[in-house]
Amino acid sequence: MNTEDTFKPKPAREPVPTHVVGQFSWGLTIIFVLASACWVLLPYTGYLFSALVFLMVIVLAGTRWNRGPVLAMAVVSALVWNFIFIPPQFTLHIEKPQDIIMFAIFFVVALSMGHLITRLREREAALERHHREREELLAQKHRAELLAESERLHRTLLDSISHELKTPIAIIRTALDGLGQGNPYAAEIETANRRLQRIVENFLEMTRVESEALKPHLDWCEIGDVLHATTTPLHRELAEHPSIITGIESLPLLMLDSRLLAQALGNVLHNATLYAPAGTPVEIAVSLTNNTLEFRVHDHGPGLALGIEEHLFDKFYRAPDSPAGGTGLGLAIARGLMRAMKGDIEAHNHPEGGAEFMLRLPVKTRTT
């Protein structure tokens, strides 16, 4: 973009680009070639002819080359014309007054032509650049609009699908409530309905996590509230797995999204209850170090099979020998939620046996 450089004040001693050097040498070469040709033709054409040839070449050069070489060509061709063609030849001295005026006119015309034409070209280039930038901007705007539109469509679709899936589950649930307790068939339907509800909720949540429409809503929270919100929906599962919670007594208020955290933690906890034998406890140790909140969820199940740590949080991944039922989404959602909150989750086997999941989350704290 050398055309641009001529507008800007140049920083001191910037090396001249090679193609400009090329233009200078080509320019001089052309002048000398033409001068030689005109010299040969001089007896037939007269010395004015060569001036016109030089002007034409300067105009042509101006349409392609940078200003520097073009102006140099104008100066050199004026001098060459004067030196070789204007009588007396081979001196810079000019005898006739009308030749002096012609030389002056040639000089002015050559310089201004070179200047005007290169400037015209720069203007054109700038205009084209503006045009391109505008088109680029328009395209960006169009893309943003499309994105917003698709996000809205996505949300509408998600709303309507979740309505369609959850309504029948709600109807079954309410109808079962109406049937009352005690019927073993109703109890089976209820269990199946509960399972269906969990699957539907997992699918919807996974979609929400993946659509990146998930924006944490931060507020001061008490960790007890978060754990309460975590364990309440799991009271059935936790009935067989007493949860032992440690480390929450001295915690200050924490700035976090309690709904998202409770859900991530709930999925991990639910996973633990699926794999650990009934009656074994699930231990949840909470700690806060350097504004990082950490939950360690330790179960007394068989632990993680060798080499599955990397896949554990993948969508639809189900460990070998997993119990029936389940979609392989719970832990993927937990990871999506933790990452949406700028935290993360990992898992390994506990040295005393069983699996241990670690959920970490950066938090602001407030001592009370």
Next chain:
Amino acid sequence: MTALIIDDEIQIRRLLRMALESKGYTVREAENGTLGLQDAVFHKPDVILLDLGLPDMDGVEVLKRLREWSQVPVLILSVRDQESVKLAAFDAGADDYVTKPFSTAELLARLTAIQRRQGQDETACLSVGGLVLDPVHHEATLNGQPLKLTPTEYAMLAQLVRHAGKVVTLKHLLRAVWGPQAEQQSHYLRVYASHLRHKLEGSTLEIKNEPGIGYRLEER
């Protein structure tokens, strides 16, 4: 006692009708927002069960129009469980929010809670589950034993007791206890809620947190 159900799902309406009639309610039904609003105008129900996803207009819009002239208790019944949707419903004047699928027993309990006449007599004693508040002397007793409360704790507990069984939004609590300038200071609430929980330990009362929405005083 008349209940109006505004929901486009006929099965939900039928099931709710059965559940409500068994509790002695007279039930009216509307299948969209416009019919629901008309019915509310002409038949003045005592409580409204409102779905958010209606075919003709959004439930929140129905609620806003209803609140222009009526203070009838409204229970939102929706499949949408996002916090932002719930908050929008509460801001529009909902009294409580139950997500589908719901348990019938819980729904009926919520319905009773939002219909309890509120603040009829500011000086009458407030009581729930062994807890008695005396609004004149700002004193409280729990199962006959005096309960020591600071003035702020008393004010917060009074709000929860007055609306026992019903969710009280963070905004409402902050406004009522600390004043309108404290609306953003949710950390006050967290601290006092945990103080109150400690003081109510051993009773049948529980202060439940609804993440992002508010608190609810429930009897176990």
